[in-house]
Amino acid sequence: MPVVVLIGPPGSGKSTTGELLAERLGVAFRDTDADVEQVAGKPIGEIFFDDGEEAFRALEAAAVGKALAEHEGVLSLGGGSILDAATRELLAGHTVVYLKVGLDQAVKRVGLASARPLLVLNPRSQLRKLMEERRPLYEGLAVLTVPTDDLEPGEVADQIRAELKLESE
Ligand SMILES: Nc1ncnc2c1ncn2[C@@H]1O[C@H](COP(=O)(O)OP(=O)(O)O)[C@@H](O)[C@H]1O
């Protein structure tokens, strides 16, 4: 079972913070977006473009199920993976940490990162909509919520370690 599972909207820092946290804990890091890309043999942008969002979500649900079953380190999910009801059920009993981010910060951060197909057009209004829709789901799943707006990724990782009393391996 993963030590920690990170959830939250795009730009909350799941991938960046997750990798740092894993490094500090001395455990492996895994990101379900990377797993999906590996299974599909192409980047997420191409999966959305060629096959559509529904196909991406099916690959994502399978990747999350597999990673929850076999990964022992830090696991970062794609921001939309919690839209799937079966995935939410699987997450019960896991140490789920919600990285919270405000709209302004999220817009800034995704603007710096590589393209996310859902946010190519009007990133601000897309992000606002998906954050509003998903907030109750993120909140309902989390055993710990970390507001990240005023923290560097390393500080977020340290806060998770401290709050969950995680020891390095
Ligand atoms: N706490 C933070 N403070 C500032 N920038 C951050 C923070 N967390 C992540 N970032 C930056 O925001 C962008 C998106 O981060 P990423 O880890 O890919 O988020 P997610 O996986 O949640 O979508 C990256 O450029 C990353 O360096």
Ligand SMILES: O=C(O)C1=C[C@@H](OP(=O)(O)O)[C@@H](O)[C@H](O)C1
């Ligand atoms: O929120 C979403 O629906 C998505 C978030 C992305 O991952 P990040 O949350 O790591 O950006 C990626 O899975 C895909 O572009 C869809």
Ligand SMILES: [Mg+2]
């Ligand atoms: Mg990510």
